[in-house]
Amino acid sequence: MGFELDRFKGTVDPDFKCNLCNKVLEDPLTTPCGHVFCSGCVLPWVVQQNSCPVKCQRISAKELNHVLPLRNLILKLEIKCDNHARGCDAVVTLQHLAEHAETCDFSPAKCGNRGCEEVVSARDLDAHMREACEHRAAGICEGGCGLTLTLREQKSSGHCCKHADIKKFQVFQLDFKFLRWFFSCVETDLFPKLQRKLYFAS
Structure with a gap:
């Protein structure tokens, strides 16, 4: 499906662009007629249309080939982190993007407290769960059931002690x-x- 052009450092060579999505090629495949597309773009097209997206000739999915030299060149391009919009300023080569994403402090992380749908940066998750989340454990019910109450239940007296x-x-x-x-x-x-x-x- 390609990578957005504005994520790359510097100007991107036009030959690195997919002819379908107009983004930087992701896992490029070439047709027998010499056109290059992202695998995620061209495969569905060929399966449904049985032709090159440029419509210059009829082809089958079996005729598509990987372009390894081109792929290796693209992997050396420098790209902004997937979490750039969340505050990460890291710029890495495309081949190391997935590796960086696994340890990025700005990766989205869902709160683990039951009932909370909040998504925060990985670096803020622990503090959110212990200090900011209204669904964190805050005390024990004194009505007789002994259940753990959340901060929200304590504030709103919303705990119905059926036990x-x-x-x-x-x-x-x-x-x-x-x-x-x-x-x-x-x-x-x-x-x-x-x-x-x-x-x-x-």
């Missing part, structure tokens, strides 16, 4: 069962035994 409600309901059930058992004892001959147990327990 706490369930716990209260379970306690209520236990109390109700005890009372039902207690009154059943009162109505039977077990009540004297219960009285003795309560007396000694106290």
Whole structure:
């Protein structure tokens, strides 16, 4: 699909341009008639049209060939980092562009905190997750569930502690069962035994 011309340092030789996208050639392929295109540009065209994009003759995808000498020359061109718009000022040769991108401090990185869709530069990711992100862990729920709360939940009181409600309901059930058992004892001959147990327990 080619590389944008304004990313390169200095003037780019017109012979390095793709005749389809008009960008600097990326993985150049040549047709039997001598025209050169990016592989990503010419392959779909030939598969669909069965002809050279210049429409000078009919060809098949099998007739396209890599132009290694031209490719090697292009790889020596100096190009701005993919993250130039994000603040990276690095200029590297095209052959080292991918290698630089892997370690570039300005590469886009998505926040790892659950619920956060923020994308920041790789160098700012750690600080964002620990200090700026509203979805970072900020405390423990005191309502009874013990879940970790995010800063946003703390600020907005948006945590619905269902676990706490369930716990209260379970306690209520236990109390109700005890009372039902207690009154059943009162109505039977077990009540004297219960009285003795309560007396000694106290």
